[in-house]
Amino acid sequence: MKQFKKLASNKELLNELKKFRDQKWDSVRKNAGWANFILDGKYSKTFYGIYLIETYHYVKENPKHQALVAIKGNNLPPNYSKFCYEHAEEETGHELMALHDLGSLNFQTEEVISMKPLSETEQLISYLYYISENGNPLRRLGYSFWAEDSYQYIQDLLASISTNLDLSKENMTFLVSHSSIDEKHSAEVEEVITKFCKSSEDFEDILEVMNTTIDLQSNMLSAIVREYDACINKKSEKYGSFYSI
C-alpha cells in the first residue's frame, strides 16, 4: 500500500515521514523484548559489552556504504554526491568510540576487532550495502533519517543502562557523544531529503529503508539479548571470555 499522498509538498511529505518514524519506534518499543529487558536492568556489564562489540562491527561500515551511494549512482546531482562523501567523512572512525568504551570497561579490544559479528548484525550490514549500491540512490537516506535522530526514542534506555551499570560518561562516549554529533547530521539529512526528492515515490523508497533498517537493528538487539543469555548460561562460546567481567 502506498503510504504517501501524490500531490503533497516535500515539506508535508517530510512531516508524514516523521510521523511514520514515531509510529515505527512506538511499535518496536512495544513489541521487541530487548527494550523491556534493558529497562528491567537484570544484566551485567557483559551485556553492554556485547552491545558495543556488535555496534563496532556495523558502525565501521557506515562511511563505506554511504560513499558507495555516490560512486554507484548514475547522474546524481553533484550536491547529493557531495553530501554522501561529506557524510562518509564525518562518520569515519565512529566505531572507535565503541572500542574506547569497551576499553574503558577493561574488555580486550584487540580480541573484539578479530571477532565475527552475529548473523543479525551481518544482515543489517548486508542490507545497507545492497540498498546503497542498488535501486533509488536516495533511499539510504531512510537509514540516516532515523539513525542520526534516535536519541529522542531511546533516551530512557540509555538512562537505564547508565544507572543500572553505574557507568560514567567515559564509558558511554559512543551512545552519548554520538547523539550530540548527530544533531547536525539530522538537520542535514532532513534538508537533503527535502531538496532532492522529486516525488512521493522517493518518499516511499525512503520509508521502506527506514522501516526495514529499524527492524534489522531491532533484530540485532534481540540477538544481543539472546547471546547475553547464552553467555551467562555458559552456552555461548563466542562470548564466553566476556563472562568473567
Next chain:
Amino acid sequence: MKQFKKLASNKELLNELKKFRDQKWDSVRKNAGWANFILDGKYSKTFYGIYLIETYHYVKENPKHQALVAIKGNNLPPNYSKFCYEHAEEETGHELMALHDLGSLNFQTEEVISMKPLSETEQLISYLYYISENGNPLRRLGYSFWAEDSYQYIQDLLASISTNLDLSKENMTFLVSHSSIDEKHSAEVEEVITKFCKSSEDFEDILEVMNTTIDLQSNMLSAIVREYDACINKKSEKYGSFYSI
C-alpha cells in the same frame, strides 16, 4: 554456542549438518504461517503469481553472487573456484522458468521485470551478496546446501498449490523442473563441502548461512502472504493489477 564437535570427520560433520537442516525445516514449517496458509488452500492464482514474481527477483541474482565467491576469495583452491563458476553457469537463466510460468498463467511478464522486489526479498538478496563477498568463502555453501535440496521439505506444499489452483506441469516449470535439475547440484554441493572444509569452524560458518537464509526465505514467503492479503483487500498498489486474474 558451537554446534559441531571439533574432532569429527567431514563425513560425520556433513551428517550433523543434514540433521540441523531437518530440524530447521521442521521448526520453520511449524512456526511460519505461510506453510499453513498454503495447505489451507484459500488463495487464487494471484498468490502463486506473486510468489513467482518475488522468486524471479532473487533467483536471477543467484549465479552472480555464486561467481563472486570465486572472484573475491583469496587463494582459493582452484577446484573450488571452478565449482563456483560452473555452478554459476548452471544457475544462469533459471529465473526465466519463473517468468515462463507467469506467462503461462497470463500474467504480464514485461511488467514483472520492471517491478521492485519486496523488502524481504531484497533482504535475502542482500545477505547472499554480502556473505559471498565477505568472510569465509565456503559459507555460501550453506545456502546451496538447502536450496538445491529443498524438494523433500516442500513436496506437500507443491502438491497442495498444484491441486488447489488446478495447475499443469506447464505452469510449474520452476518448482517442478527445478527440483530435478537440482539433484545433481545437491550431490555436488555435498561433495564440495566434504572436500574443502578444513575444520568444524567451516561447518559452523556454513550452518549459520544455512539457518539465516532459510529464515530469510521464510520471511519472504510470509511477506508474500501479507502482500496477497493486501492485494485481495485492495490495499496493495504494488500488486493491484494482479487482482483481476
Next chain:
Amino acid sequence: MKQFKKLASNKELLNELKKFRDQKWDSVRKNAGWANFILDGKYSKTFYGIYLIETYHYVKENPKHQALVAIKGNNLPPNYSKFCYEHAEEETGHELMALHDLGSLNFQTEEVISMKPLSETEQLISYLYYISENGNPLRRLGYSFWAEDSYQYIQDLLASISTNLDLSKENMTFLVSHSSIDEKHSAEVEEVITKFCKSSEDFEDILEVMNTTIDLQSNMLSAIVREYDACINKKSEKYGSFYSI
C-alpha cells in the same frame, strides 16, 4: 631499481619525489609530440573541444576512485580515510567545468555526455580505478601529487592555447580555475604523504603511480592530437560533427 634511500626522513623523501616529478615532466615535455603541437598553434577550437571532452570523461571518475581507496583499504588510519572522502567531495562536479567550457564555445554538451571516451582515456581511468582498489592504499597519492600541482609544468601551454584560439576566461574555467582550486589540494596532498608514509617502499609505490599516470595522461593527449588530425582530414567519424566549429 629502487629510487629512494632507505633511511631518509619523510621530508627528504618528499623532496626527492618533487625532483622526480620535475624530471618526469621534463622528459614528457621533450618527447611527447602533443606539447610541441600545442605550442605550434596550428589547430582550431575543435582541438580544444576534443581535449575538453576527453577531460570530461576522466575527470568525472576522479571522486569515485578517490573514495574507493577508503572503502577498499583495510585498517586505514581514520584520518587518511577522512582525507579520501573529503578529497572526493572536493573533486565532485569538476567535470562540469569542462562541460561549461564546451558550452561556452557552442559545442553540444548533451552529445558529449553520451560519447564514448577514447581508448587512451579509458586506459587512464582503468589504471586509476585499479590502483585505488588494489595494492598499497597510499599509492593513489602519486596521481594527486602531480594532478593537483601541474600548473607550473603546463603554464606556457595554457597561454599558447588561450592566445592561439583567442579564448576568454569564460572558455577556460576548467584549466584556469582548476589550477587555483588545486593549490589547497596540493598542499594537503604533500602533508598527507609526509604524514602517512611509513617507509621508502611507500614512496616507491607513490612514484610508480606518479610516473605511470603522467605517461597515461600524456598518451591521452597524443591520442587527442591523432583524433584531431583524423577529424580535420575527415577520417574521424567520432569527432566528425565537431569539425564545422
Next chain:
Amino acid sequence: MKQFKKLASNKELLNELKKFRDQKWDSVRKNAGWANFILDGKYSKTFYGIYLIETYHYVKENPKHQALVAIKGNNLPPNYSKFCYEHAEEETGHELMALHDLGSLNFQTEEVISMKPLSETEQLISYLYYISENGNPLRRLGYSFWAEDSYQYIQDLLASISTNLDLSKENMTFLVSHSSIDEKHSAEVEEVITKFCKSSEDFEDILEVMNTTIDLQSNMLSAIVREYDACINKKSEKYGSFYSI
C-alpha cells in the same frame, strides 16, 4: 575512423576482424623491440623467468574479469552469460602452469606469489577489469579473440626461446600446453562473436579492445626486456635475486 562496413553479415565482419588481427600482429612484430630481442637469443633463463612471473600475475586475473562481464552486464542473453562463466571456469588455475614452469627451472615460486607485478602488467590487468565491468559487455571478446588464438603469431618466438635456453616441454607447459587448450576456446570465441554481435558497432568495440590489449601486452613484454636488462646490469632490486640462475 569506423573500421567496419555497416551492412555486412556477421560472418563477413568476423573475417574483417581476423584481417585486422593479422595486421595488428604484423605491426607489433615489426615495431616492438621485444620480438627481435627474443629472436636474437641473447638472454639467460632469467629472462624467461621474469616473463613467467609477470604472466602469472595477469593470468590469474583472467577468470575473474571474465566472470565479471556476466555479473555486471544488464539483461545479457543467458547463453552469453553462460559462456562467460564457463570460460571463467576453464581459465581457472592456468597461472599455476606458469608457476610450475618456474619451479621446474628452480625459481622460488613462493617468492613469486608475493611479488608485485610491473606497472605495465598492472596496466593490462586494470584495462581488462575496466572493460569487463563497463561499456559494451561484448567487448571483452576482443581480448579472447587474440589471446586464445595467438599461437600462429608467436610460434617462431616460442621455438627460439626453447632452442636458445634448451628448454624441455616440462619447462614450457604454460606456453605450449596453453596453445592447444586454447584451440577449443578460440572456436568458441568466434562462435560467440558471430552469435551475439548485433551491429558493426559491436565489432568496432571488440576491435578497439583487441588492439588495445595487444598493445598493452606488447608494452608488458617491452617492460620485461627492460627489467631483464636492469637485472643483468645489477640495477634491478626487484629481480636481483633471479640473476644468479
